[in-house]
Amino acid sequence: MQKFFLLILFATFLSAIDIINGDVEIFTTKNPQDLTINGTANYWLKAPNDENLSFSIISAGYYQQNNIIVKNGNEKIVYNIKKGNYKSEKILVEQSKTTPNKSVLQRIDDERNEANKIYQAITPLKINTKFIHPLNSTITSPFGSARVFNDVVKSYHSGVDFRASIGTPIIAANDGMIVIAKERYYAGYSVVIDHGEGIYTQYYHLSKIDVKLGDSVKKGEQIGLSGASGRVSGPHLHFGVIVNATQVNPLNFIEKINKLLN
Incomplete structure (x- = not known):
């Protein structure tokens, strides 16, 4: 007993x-x-x-x-x-995007360090409704794919790519504050939104940014236009999510968090 x-x-x-x-x-x-x-x-x-x-x-x-x-x-x-059943992709980009010189490497490090510092910050929760996708389009590249750029650079796809011709309006996935709004080496014209409690969404490779650092935005508000800036093989939107300073699958995150939100 x-x-x-x-x-x-x-x-x-x-x-x-x-x-x-x-x-x-x-x-x-x-x-x-x-x-x-x-x-x-x-x-x-x-x-x-x-x-x-x-x-x-x-x-x-x-x-x-x-x-x-x-x-x-x-x-x-x-x-x-x-371990997820992630696929592999080979991508051709400008040679300078795979073999940057010393000064560019310093820029890349600075941009990475700036972003990592931002992602460590914990601010009050700014959301109370469900997340939405930044545009209504087909996903051309899923999260997690192993990537080889020009048969040299190996990495993994840290977000999802939405099909989008240059100039397509991009909207905020939820309420938040703009913490990055600038041109960056790999991500091109970039916007990052802080939704509070360590939750961030990323919008990369834009052709135009319609917000500025420190702006408060509402879900569905236009934040920029899609493009082909940064390290890309063609126009699209890269959409990413950070949670607890960890890059995660955006679609999985939205599915799980929306079960708590109306």
Whole structure:
């Protein structure tokens, strides 16, 4: 009888969930206690439309291999990392975009460091309605594809590409504040929106930027026009999402977070 009781107790407080590298899961509870993620103290977010529901966004990085362990008091959830079935792409771009000189490499580092510093910032949540896509179009390149540029540079696709001819209006996926609005070496004319609590959306390769740093924008508001700036093989919109300073699959994020939002 004692052994049976211990097995029930273990099953009550320990669970396991599979998560694909690059995806997110939303952990919700109406009994929030001390929260840790991989041993680091964290904090709960309040669901915008349910004051009794708390949640935490669990984000798995593309290169993550170790499982993610979340504890809510005595409750323990293990998120088992599963490798996604991502494809491979070969892309031809301008040679200068694969072999930049020393001064350009410094610029690339500066832009990366600037963005990473921004993504570390945690501001109050600015959203209470569902996310939308930045335009209504076909996806030409999914998240996670292994990429080889000019048979030299290897990376992975950190967002999704929407088909868009030059000059197509691009709209904000949700309410937020503009934290990047400038031309960058790889991303071209770029806009990044801070939606609060470590959630950011990225809009790259634009031909025109219609917002400026510090602007508040509403969901559906035009922020620019699509283009072919930066490291591209043709015109399109690259749409990305950052959560907890981790690049994640935008479509997966929108699907999961929208279940909490009206």
